[in-house]
Amino acid sequence: MQGDKAVVIGDRSLSCGHCAAVCPVDAITIHAIDPEASKFATFDADSRWLPHGEFNTVQLVRLMASRRSCRNFKDKPVDRALLADLVKIGATAPSGTNSQMWTFTILPARESVTVLGDQVAMFFNRINNLSEIYWLRNALRFIGKPELDHYYRDYHQSVSEALTERENKGEDHLFHGATAAIVVGSRTEGSTQKEDALLATQNILLAAHSMGLGTCLIGFAVIPMMKDIQVKRSLGIPDSEKVHAVIALGYPEEKYLKVAGRKRYVQRYFETARPHVKSS
Ligand SMILES: Cc1cc2nc3c(=O)[nH]c(=O)nc-3n(C[C@H](O)[C@H](O)[C@H](O)COP(=O)(O)O)c2cc1C
Numbered sequence: 001m002q003g004d005k006a007v008v009i010g011d012r013s014l015s016c017g018h019c020a021a022v023c024p025v026d027a028i029t030i031h032a033i034d035p036e037a038s039k040f041a042t043f044d045a046d047s048r049w050l051p052h053g054e055f056n057t058v059q060l061v062r063l064m065a066s067r068r069s070c071r072n073f074k075d076k077p078v079d080r081a082l083l084a085d086l087v088k089i090g091a092t093a094p095s096g097t098n099s100q101m102w103t104f105t106i107l108p109a110r111e112s113v114t115v116l117g118d119q120v121a122m123f124f125n126r127i128n129n130l131s132e133i134y135w136l137r138n139a140l141r142f143i144g145k146p147e148l149d150h151y152y153r154d155y156h157q158s159v160s161e162a163l164t165e166r167e168n169k170g171e172d173h174l175f176h177g178a179t180a181a182i183v184v185g186s187r188t189e190g191s192t193q194k195e196d197a198l199l200a201t202q203n204i205l206l207a208a209h210s211m212g213l214g215t216c217l218i219g220f221a222v223i224p225m226m227k228d229i230q231v232k233r234s235l236g237i238p239d240s241e242k243v244h245a246v247i248a249l250g251y252p253e254e255k256y257l258k259v260a261g262r263k264r265y266v267q268r269y270f271e272t273a274r275p276h277v278k279s280s
Pocket of ligand 1: 071219
């Protein structure tokens, strides 16, 4: 406060909105904040801040644990308004220095998903053919680039089968028949683009489940977009953007009776007695 007025100190404001959120008389407008970004078309949002400890943890954990990767979608389109709302929910995630450099490319229909699927199939066809060249795999390994060799060992066979089934029977082992997708990327500025994009992605996965949609992250579609600029271009994504996640979306054709467990993970505590500082 300077006198009776709040002022922005330091070089610049992060536009995080904390000042507006504590102002009791709505006196603050932050130009960088888009009021449209918190207006949802498919539900009435409650813009009141939820105090710590007031949400139902049981239901939150149930939602988180009930989200499963869906690999069996109904042939039913997803409303564009729902997809746009999901993106807005994604953008409620935290981001490094509040940069919010994420980008969302919505593939609103099965046809658009198929275009990406074709591009990805072409990419893996090329990689599969390359990885079949024995001397090339070995030469690359010799100069410290074992990736093609590892690919051949781990993926060549299954990718080859998936490509053949796609070609001969029209089976979609990549997107599992999803009728929509969201590609989450970032503009290149910002120090934590990947983390920001993946946090937004998780928001979308959880919200989609709550809205009756199934999701599946498709890592196999991310790789071609990272490695081959043409794949990004085919979706109208600028060359300067990076892609971090592809979310397949649609109405699930599957149900579970209970949630799945998780593997054992490493957990540790680091504890030490703080040195006692004697006050004089
Ligand atoms: C980064 C990432 C990439 C993934 N890529 C694929 C993929 O290409 N195809 C697929 O069917 N599932 C993919 N998955 C889904 C995982 O297989 C799935 O999350 C995991 O088996 C746990 O199952 P759950 O999601 O049902 O909890 C991916 C998951 C992550 C986190």
